[in-house]
Each structure stands twice: as C-alpha cells, then as structure tokens.
Amino acid sequence: MKAQIFALITAIAWGVGGYFEKKGLHLGNLTPQMGITIRTFVALIILGIVSYPQWKTIPQAGSKALLYMIVGGGVVAGAIGMLCFYMAIKGAPLSKVMPIAFTSPLFGALMGMIFGGEAVTVKSIIGTVMTIGGIIILTIG
Numbered sequence: 001m002k003a004q005i006f007a008l009i010t011a012i013a014w015g016v017g018g019y020f021e022k023k024g025l026h027l028g029n030l031t032p033q034m035g036i037t038i039r040t041f042v043a044l045i046i047l048g049i050v051s052y053p054q055w056k057t058i059p060q061a062g063s064k065a066l067l068y069m070i071v072g073g074g075v076v077a078g079a080i081g082m083l084c085f086y087m088a089i090k091g092a093p094l095s096k097v098m099p100i101a102f103t104s105p106l107f108g109a110l111m112g113m114i115f116g117g118e119a120v121t122v123k124s125i126i127g128t129v130m131t132i133g134g135i136i137i138l139t140i141g
Helices: 002-027 032-061 063-091 094-101 104-114 122-139
Strands: none
Touching: 002 032, 002 063, 002 094, 032 063, 063 094, 094 122, 104 122
C-alpha cells in the first residue's frame, strides 16, 4: 500500500506542477527549453542535497546500471520526455495534454510485460483498455 500512496502523491505533484509550469511558461513568455532548465536546476539542487548520503553507492552500481539510468532517465525520460511535455503544455490546454502525457504508466507497464517478464493478466489487459478509452474520451472533440 505504501507504493500506491507514493504513486498517488507523484500524480498529484506532477498534475499540480504541470499547472504551475504552464502558467510560468506563459506569464514569463519562456520557451519550453528554458522552463525545463529552470525545473531541472531546482530539482538538481534539492535532489543533490537529499541524495548526498548515497553518493558513495554510485561506483558500486556498475557501468550497466549507470548506463540504464543515464539513457533511460537522463536522455529518454529526462531530456526528450520533458522537452516534449513542455512543448505540449506551452501549446495546448492542460485538459488535452495531461491525459495523454500521463499515459506514461501505461507504457511503463507494457515495457514491464514485454521486456521485464511481468505477468500479463486479464486485469492488466482490462486496465490498459480502460486507460486508452479514457484518454480518447478526454482528448477528442
């Protein structure tokens, strides 16, 4: 249950944060790239302080684990994903962008099932179909 609570807090933080990010981009007439830079800079300071006690674990992680983190987290999710997200929120209403952008759990679950050996169940298939249906309902028209 603890993981689900953290996931809910994540959703709230990202949804509320997206609102303020969109407002900031428009009020300041900032480019998406500048918005991401500000967000990343602030996050880097906070996360650098919070993670300081664990910095010694980096050499122990191994090059393969670090490569996964750099490519998956830094390049794909961090740079490409955030750049596209900021471009989307700068150019369209949150009610159209957020339902699509936050299908990331759907893609994560599919990756886990296809490549990570996680179980494909009737429940996961129904949930996936319902998620896609909800996105369609929220974004068309």
